[in-house]
Amino acid sequence: MNPKSAQVLELAKILERLATYTSFSASYDLALTLEPTPYLDEAEDRLQETTEARTLLLNHDHITIGGARDVRGDVLSAARGVILEPQTILDVRETLRRASTLRRLIQRLHHQYPMLATTVELLEECSALQHEISRVLDDTGDVKDSASAKLATLRRQMRVAFDRLQSKLSNIVNNSNNAQYLQETLVTQRHGRYVIPLKAPFKGRIPGIVHDQSASGATLFIEPLSTVELNNEWRELQLEEENEVRRILRELCELIGHESKYIVRTVETLARMDLIFAKAKYAEELVASAPELVGFRDAPYPHPGSTIHLFEARHPLLDPDMVVPIDVELDEDTYVLVITGPNTGGKTVALKTVGLLTLMAQCGLHIPAREESRLTVYSEVFADIGDEQSIEQSLSTFSSHMTNIITILDEAGPESLVILDEVGAGTDPAEGSALARALLDDLVGRGITTLVTTHHPELKVYSHEKPGVRNASVEFDLETLAPTYRLIVGLPGRSNALAIAERLGLPERIVTGARGLITEEDLIADDLLDEIHKTRDQIRQTEEAARHKFEEAELLRAELQERLDHIETERRELLVQTREDADTEMAELRAEIRRLRKRLQAAGQPLDVIKQIEEASAGLGDNFTRLPEPVARGDDRIGDDEPHQFRLGDLVWVATLGAEGQISELSEQDAEVMVGRLRVRAKLDELAYRSKSESKREKKRQRAEVGIGTRGAAQGKDTATTSVKSPGLELDLRGQRVEDAIPNMEDYLDAAYMAGMPFVRIIHGKxxxxxxxxxxxxxxxxxxxxxxxxxxxKEGGDGVTVVKIVPQQ
Known part of the structure; x- marks a missing residue:
């Protein structure tokens, strides 16, 4: 891509903003040097990566590459034999840890994020290196005692030598006979040796070696002769320890150097992933969307087959609360757009918006425009915008523009996009107009997609008559005397000079005189344009009103549909609740009848009286069972004729397990369901959707059944529960003794068998x-x-045993 044109279109400012969303220096540099690609496939892949990253960060907002470091230079130094600082080695480990975490997470979700999964395959975990660094260094960067047997021995000896040295010095300074000679009763260090402060007049009273003196000369810091050997021993052990630490770090750095090419590739891949995440975050900030990128279609010569369909496009560097969105749509016959209108009306902003959004899309960035937007991928984008007058090169505004245009004409081709601002300006109007038409003739004849702005009225007619060229204009509100910044494709701009002068108070005789100097054809054309603009405004207002009515109708339809769905749900819930209440009351009534029967038998009542009571209770049961049957649990879904479209996080009933879970992964054919802490892979036709209200209702029903069964068992041996409550898919025995755990497991297996469970998990720990x-x-x-x-x-390895239960006969 032409670097000067990219600078003119302010792509560099976009990349600077993009770079602020990166997490470390490697991705920051990558963002600043990002270039648009001229290849359609690559541009589509970049956009797809950004789209997947937006979805990933929306669903997993904890994902971050924070903590990664650009250690490429350090690991290459290690490969050359340099011993790295411990903190740098920890940076290498942290970078590899981030790579491991990111790779495992995205590969687990590769069905949902295929482009990102392909990218993270380049990440190297270097697990052995991570483990070795953790074995040698602690989190503060100090070499651990356990790094080598020799180092552990040396440090143990150092502690012993140090304690002996400190004990000896402490005895000297605390000896009452020495108190009069000492400046203070303390032990300090000078030049790596432990010394005591002796008053200068008493030099020699305590035999020793002088290592330093105070600034005033009143205090001498001496090493007592009785501690010289102890100091020497401690110092020698220190030197040995430093040598051993250096040896350990050298070996560790040799291992890092051996893995250097994999680490460098990992850092570069992490930088690429971080850049993709930065694109996603920036897209969220801009409220942007992914445009559809297309190639050059087949079209009659000289049309290049390019496409520019931008809807509600906004310049990303302008205040989103103030910028006016524009629509730029070139029909199938148009590839050159000529924009006319007053100064400060938004012509240049419109050009920059189209050019900049094109470059952003080819960089893989989402653009601030509607999703329906479509753009061609160009091999080059050229732009000549603004006043580039150069005093140093003695170039006027016109000369500067001509220099740029000559370069563009030499390099542009049918697959290029050319953007020219104020073409033919800065010189005599007649010559400028002629030159502008000649330039457009050349660009049109060569089939180059072109956007230009101009003040020359002759180009309005040219654009109307020339095949492949179309007029456009920016609106101007005569009531407020201010531009609306709206771009209108298909109509040239009107001449507003006389109308503006009249509204500002210019005497009517002067305005009338000026109007008389304009040719009748120009006045008629201007009046026709005015009438067309008014008609267009009326049509737009009508369309806006119709759109509002349509949106209101859609909202009303959605509200009514929601109410209907709620009514159906409430009806089903009411039927289920009524049935459950009836079952509960019936069970309680039967229990009461059994108690009455026992009391009647105990009181010696005749058998015919007892039979009458039983017949009456049976009649009551029949009345209860005549209630309408609710929809079977697990299949209680709204709209049975349309299968439910499962989504991540849905509650579902797993028929093969007879248990409820939540969808954690989803593909076209099957899903992964979390049932407790167990992950189960099941086909979609084995799952039944459950709303939250259904889930709560089912749990309440199970509690009621268990309660009824308990009361029935207490009130009569002939009472049986129609269903057995599941004991759960897991039994946790950790912390229990063997003599307690085995009976608990026996009870659990019995309950699991009675509940018809196919398998269970016994957690016993390692x-x-x-x-x-x-x-x-x-x-x-x-x-x-x-x-x-x-x-x-994933289930716990040796700490868990999965048990398959005998099926019930």
Whole structure:
């Protein structure tokens, strides 16, 4: 891409704003050097990456690359034999950790984010290197004692030597015989040796080596002769420790150097991923959308087959609360647009908006325009905008523009976009107009997509008559004497000079005189343009009113549909609730009848009286059972003729498990469901959607059934519960002794069998392995167990045993 044109269109300012959303220096530099691609496939891939990143960050807002560092120079230095600082080594580890976390997360969601998953495949985890760094260094960058056996021994010896040295010095300074010689009763350091402060007049009273003196000369810092050997021993151990630490760091850096090419690739991939995330964040800030990118279509010569369809486009560098959106749509026959209108009316902003949004899209950035926008991917974008008068090169405004235009004409081709502002300006109007028409003739004849602005009225007629060229204009409000900044494609700009002068108070005789000097053809054309603009405004107002009516109708329709859906849901919930209440009351009534029966038998009532009571209770039961049947649980969905479209986070009923869960991953054929802490992969036709109200109602029903069964068992041995409550998919035995855990597991397996569960998970932890062995020994040959195995790494590995239950006959 032409760098000067990119600068004129202010792409650099966009990239500077983009760079502020990056997380570390490598991606920051990548953002500042981002260039538009001239290739359609690459541009589409870039946009798709940004789209996927926006969705990913919306659903997983905790994702970050913060903590990564640009360690490429450091690891290359390590490859050359340089010993890195411990903190730099920790930066290498933290960068690799970020890469590992990001790679695992996105690859787990590769069905939803295929482009990002392809990118993170380039990330190298270097797990062995991460482990070695963690083994050698602690989080503060200090080498651990356990880094080597020799280092552990040296540091243990250092502590012993240090304690002996400090003990000896403490005895000297605390000796009452030495108190009169000492300036203070303390031990300090000078030049790496431990010394005591001796008063200068008492030099020699305590034999020792003088290492320093105070500024006043009143105090001498001496190393007592009795501690010289201890100091020497401690210092020698220090030197040995430093050598051992250096050796350990050298070996660690050699390992880093060996992995340098993988680390460099990881940093570059992290920078690319961070740039994609920065594009997504910037798109959210701009409230932008992804345009549809298209190639050059087949079109009659000389039309290049380009497409520019921008709707509600906004310049991204202007205040979003103040900028007026514009629509720029070139029909299939048009590839050159000539924009006319008054100064400060928004012509230049319109040109810059089209050019800048084109460059942004080819950089992979979402653009501030409606989703329906479509743009061609150009091999080059050329722009000549603004006053580039150069005093140093003795170039006038006209000369400067001509120099740029000559360069553009030499380099532009049918797959280029050319943007020219105020073409033919800065010189004699007649010559400028002729030159502008000649330039446009050349660009039109060569089939180059072109956008130009001009003040020359002759170009209005030219644009109307020339095939492939179309007029456009910026609106001007004569009531407020201010531009509206709206771009109107299809109509040239009107001459507003006389109308503005009249409204500002110029004497009517002068305005009338000026009007008389204008040719009748020009006046008629201006009146026709005025009438066309008024008609266009009326049509636009009519369309706006119709659009508002349509939106109101859509809102009303949606409201009515929601009310209908709620009515149907409430009806079904009412039927289910009524049925459950009836079941509960019936169970309580039967229990009461059984109690009365026992009391009548105890009182010696005749059998015919007892039979009458039983017949009456049976009649009551029949009345209860005549209630309408509710829709079967698990299938209670609105609109049974239309299958539910599952989404992430939906509550569903897993028929094969007889349990409720939440969708955590979703593909076209199946889904991953979280049932408690267990992940289950199931086909979509095995799942039934559950609303939150249905979920609460089902839990309430299960509690009621368990309560009825408990009361029935207490009131009579002949009472049986129609369903058995599931004991849950997991049993946690951690912290229990073997003699307590095994009976608990037996009870749990019985309950799981009665509930018809296909499998369960026994959590016993890893620990010493005693509980795990006891659990698996008991499961071996158990009558209710068909098979058992260790859990996978997601389920807990050796800390969990998955048990398959014998199916009920």
């Amino acid at each position: 620990g010493t392995g005693v509980l795990r062995s006891a659990v698996r020994d008991r499961l071996h040959g158990h009558p209710l167990v068909t098979q058992y195995e260790r859990g996978n790494h």
